[in-house]
Amino acid sequence: MLVVKKFGGSSVADKERIFNVAKRCIEDYEKGNQVVVVLSAMGKTTDGLIAKAHEINPNPPKRELDMLLATGEQVSVALMSMAMNVLGVPSVSLNAAQVAMHTSSAYGMAKLKKIDTERIQHELEAKKIVIITGFQGINKYDDLTTLGRGGSDTTAVALAAALHADACEIYTDVDGVYTADPRIVPDARKLLEVSYDEMLEFASLGAKVLHNRSVEMAKRYGVQLVVRSSLNREEGTIVKEETKLERMLVSGVAADKNVARISVIGVKNEPGVAFKIFNLLAKHNINVDIIIQSIGREERKDISFTVAKQDLKETMELLNEHRDGITAQNVTSEEDVAKLSIIGAGMTSNPGVAAKMFEALYNADINIKMIATSEIRITVLIHEEDVNRAMRTVHDAFDLAD
Amino acid sequence: MLVVKKFGGSSVADKERIFNVAKRCIEDYEKGNQVVVVLSAMGKTTDGLIAKAHEINPNPPKRELDMLLATGEQVSVALMSMAMNVLGVPSVSLNAAQVAMHTSSAYGMAKLKKIDTERIQHELEAKKIVIITGFQGINKYDDLTTLGRGGSDTTAVALAAALHADACEIYTDVDGVYTADPRIVPDARKLLEVSYDEMLEFASLGAKVLHNRSVEMAKRYGVQLVVRSSLNREEGTIVKEETKLERMLVSGVAADKNVARISVIGVKNEPGVAFKIFNLLAKHNINVDIIIQSIGREERKDISFTVAKQDLKETMELLNEHRDGITAQNVTSEEDVAKLSIIGAGMTSNPGVAAKMFEALYNADINIKMIATSEIRITVLIHEEDVNRAMRTVHDAFDLAD
Incomplete structure (x- = not known):
């Protein structure tokens, strides 16, 4: 089984969390699965880099801003691979150029066009966990691009589609999609599954579990998603096309x-x-x-x-x-x-x-x-x-x- | 005239110094020269990244360490390009993969093998200042490598050789090579020129102006170097093959x-x-x-x-x-x-x-x-x-x- 697992910036914000993520990935690996991990930049790294850029240039050229921001995920994937090495599991980190993740040329809001899977397949066959930078790509000039908001989720879904993955797990700081915000409605219930379209509506209405672009791409390529927490072992929410025959009127x-x-x-x-x-x-x-x-x-x-x-x-x-x-x-x-x-x-x-x-x-x-x-x-x-x-x-x- | 200018980490340690470097490069550019700039990582960035790696893994895989360290120079070149943009001069930053800088596979101590000059030439012809990451390269697997100590100097010399540059200027925090350490010998004199071999001896004896690898490469390819300060306008020291007919016994x-x-x-x-x-x-x-x-x-x-x-x-x-x-x-x-x-x-x-x-x-x-x-x-x-x-x-x- 080939699993794509995506972890956001808060899930890799410090040493402890990096090891936490490494261990979860290794659990899958030790079950005999092929594991591809997609990471965002650590914690508030991207915000920090943007602030640094604005200090120099209030309106930085978008190409150069992407060149700068792309370093954030590269730091995450390298450190993650070092953590897996400590834990005795072979792994390799790859950035967007190494994969390669081809995108449109629109810096700061590039669209993924095509993912080469040769290098990834090669590393998976060599029994390595493959750790890939989310959020970034390269365009036809070999320049680095970034995908804009929700970019790392989109990277994960696109990889799952390109690799024909058996599962695509999106780890966040909530453990699924709820019938309402549990902070406001204490007896809100976690949904076991929602359809792509429902998820799109949830996202557009401020329930920021998944970004719409990633859900749209999952829908288009029929990639079944699981949204779950990186902090606990709860079952998450499955996002998929088919809905139960007898479903709730309102999710x-x-x-x-x-x-x-x-x-x-x-x-x-x-x-x-x-x-x-x-x-x-x-x-x-x-x-x-x-x-x-x-x-x-x-x-x-x-x-x-x-x-x-x-x-x-x-x-x-x-x-x-x-x-x-x-x-x-x-x-x-x-x-x-x-x-x-x-x-x-x-x-x-x-x-x-x-x-x-x-x-x-x-x-x-x-x-x-x-x-x-x-x-x-x-x-x-x-x-x-x-x-x-x-x-x-x-x-x-x-x-x-x- | 084509000029390669290399600035070390302390020369780009903060916003003020970045603009200082940008202005010096632009002066050359506005004289009608083609300007290629090679930068190290800002200030103590590389040390910080190494510390981060060691926090995760006391003995990190060298491939992953290079993947991590290579982000340092990428940040420098992107910010430099943003600074030049503020100053109204077109520029483009390029990392080792974009150039491409081909090296041996020895992570952490890779040797430069071949530099593709097509992209650089193309950007120079488009009247841009080209800002290139020092210290790093890519190997035959498309993986990032670093060149080890003195790597950015070596990058600059190799670029000067590959581009047949008319000058290669190495900016440091001293303004040239002295007859002795001026802090110890107050009446020490700055040398107007030294030979490659003398420079090699100076470097190996603790006068850390240029790293030996870069001087050896300069000697091999006949690249004439100028060592000068990024902090003042003093004439520096020329490092070259020919020596004066009547030269000092001792430099x-x-x-x-x-x-x-x-x-x-x-x-x-x-x-x-x-x-x-x-x-x-x-x-x-x-x-x-x-x-x-x-x-x-x-x-x-x-x-x-x-x-x-x-x-x-x-x-x-x-x-x-x-x-x-x-x-x-x-x-x-x-x-x-x-x-x-x-x-x-x-x-x-x-x-x-x-x-x-x-x-x-x-x-x-x-x-x-x-x-x-x-x-x-x-x-x-x-x-x-x-x-x-x-x-x-x-x-x-x-x-x-x-």
């Missing part, structure tokens, strides 16, 4: 407090207005989340949407600056809001799910400011101070507890 | 306090004894310096030699342990000794040089314990506490002052 509840609401009031009810607004924000790299457009009354209509809290100020400045261009009569905003969502592949065919959620919130006297839905998710925007109470209420309403 | 005086004397007393006067002694030490990686063997009287003779002070204890243990095998009657040692040498390509044809040195020491009442000579060097072993006084006396005797 879990997720909240995201990092959100602000903006309404563009009284724009002309004519084609192109929405385009102008969101093109303006996209050009300034502002990500927009839920978008709601009222039905136009006569000549004017309102468009509301949410942005991350840190983007609120810039968004308001931009919209006010271009108020004439976007034909707005007014722009309003609200910062103390939060998103609450229920997620579940089962809800598509069950029209009563939304009603049940709204009822639970009504019974708890929680006002709903906006509503947005997808196939497997229902999201409401509520007052920020209500969000923990709302999460518990909705979690109860759907009987998600242990 | 300078050098001392080395890191030395201990060992005498193996009364070994059998038969073939193979010296081999047994020095083979024993070589197998334990102990470097032996001056060796003197007394003319055998009857059946027994004495062999004396020097080692670095930190090797004294182990050497004595080894020799005592194998006393029977090496047929020694006794082994003695002396720790508070030092080497003093005069160096000069002119002395070969001047038999009076040695006598003049010995006379100066006699006049100063300094006892000579051992004498060793080469074509261009005369070394004496003296009491350690006499060495500074001896250096000044000999410096005076040969009129080396300003």
Whole structure:
């Protein structure tokens, strides 16, 4: 059996944790498995390197920033191989160039294109544990690239796909995907499995267990993932395509407090207005989340949407600056809001799910400011101070507890 | 004109020094020169990485240690390129794999075999300053290697040879090669030029301006070096083949306090004894310096030699342990000794040089314990506490002052 195991930066932050990870990998190896390990940079190394770069150059060339950042994972893999050596197990560390991990040329946000597996296969056949730098690649110029946020997860999934691995285990500091945040909902239950699509919704709603890119890639190549903790031996959550025949309507509840609401009031009810607004924000790299457009009354209509809290100020400045261009009569905003969502592949065919959620919130006297839905998710925007109470209420309403 | 400029770790130890180096390189660039910069790891980075490795594994696999250490220079070159970008000059950083710098497979002490110049030439033609990691290479497995002590100097000289550079400048924290250590001999004079062979003797005698490997390579490929300070604008010392027609008999005086004397007393006067002694030490990686063997009287003779002070204890243990095998009657040692040498390509044809040195020491009442000579060097072993006084006396005797 060939296993790909990925450990994040906090799992290799110091000597003790490095040995902890080494031992877990060796357990698999000693069962006769072929083991490929993907590592992030230790602890806060990447942040430290970025700070160092900014000290020199507030706007460093992206190529050079990637050249700098790529050293972080190289340190991790070399030290891990040294740890395995102490423990008496043969291993070899490989960086992105040695593998080679071919990516697009977009520094800082490169996409994996192709992974050469020859060197890895060769080392596995020589009975070595193969330890590979996550997060990085090389482009057609032989220059180092990095994959952006969630990059190491993506590396692991891509390796699992390229090597036709039997398992791809993503180790994090939580031990799986829960029906709700256990810090807020004490009786939240760990899910044994979720579908790729549910996982995507969980991730996009602030439950930062896996980054969406890695889940999307896992879905595309049918790589079954296991999310589990590097700190304990609990069974994790399996992320895969097939779902049980009789599944729960709702898999879990997720909240995201990092959100602000903006309404563009009284724009002309004519084609192109929405385009102008969101093109303006996209050009300034502002990500927009839920978008709601009222039905136009006569000549004017309102468009509301949410942005991350840190983007609120810039968004308001931009919209006010271009108020004439976007034909707005007014722009309003609200910062103390939060998103609450229920997620579940089962809800598509069950029209009563939304009603049940709204009822639970009504019974708890929680006002709903906006509503947005997808196939497997229902999201409401509520007052920020209500969000923990709302999460518990909705979690109860759907009987998600242990 | 194509210039290779090499800066050591202390020259790029912090932001201020990085910009200082960047500006010096840009001055050359703006004169219309093509500029290749070779950098070491910042400050004490390499020592820090070695400590990190030893924390994990007291005896780390050399391949993995090189994988780890190679990150040090990669950080330097990326930050340097960012600094040049701030200063408005196009540049690109390249690591050993990107160049590529082909070496032997001997991790930790690899030898440069061949440097591909295509990428460098391409970047120079694109009017960029090219910033290259010193100290590292890749072997035939595509694995990273390091060149050992003085590695970055060697990288610079090898690049200068491969690129047929017009100049190779080695920047250090001293501003050239002096007739003696200016901290001990205040009126010591900076030499405008020395020959490769003289430089080799200076380096091997503790005047750590250039490492011998880089000088040997410069000599082999006829690369003319300039040694100068990164901290000031002084003219440095030129290291080259040709020497002036009328040159000084003696170029300078050098001392080395890191030395201990060992005498193996009364070994059998038969073939193979010296081999047994020095083979024993070589197998334990102990470097032996001056060796003197007394003319055998009857059946027994004495062999004396020097080692670095930190090797004294182990050497004595080894020799005592194998006393029977090496047929020694006794082994003695002396720790508070030092080497003093005069160096000069002119002395070969001047038999009076040695006598003049010995006379100066006699006049100063300094006892000579051992004498060793080469074509261009005369070394004496003296009491350690006499060495500074001896250096000044000999410096005076040969009129080396300003």
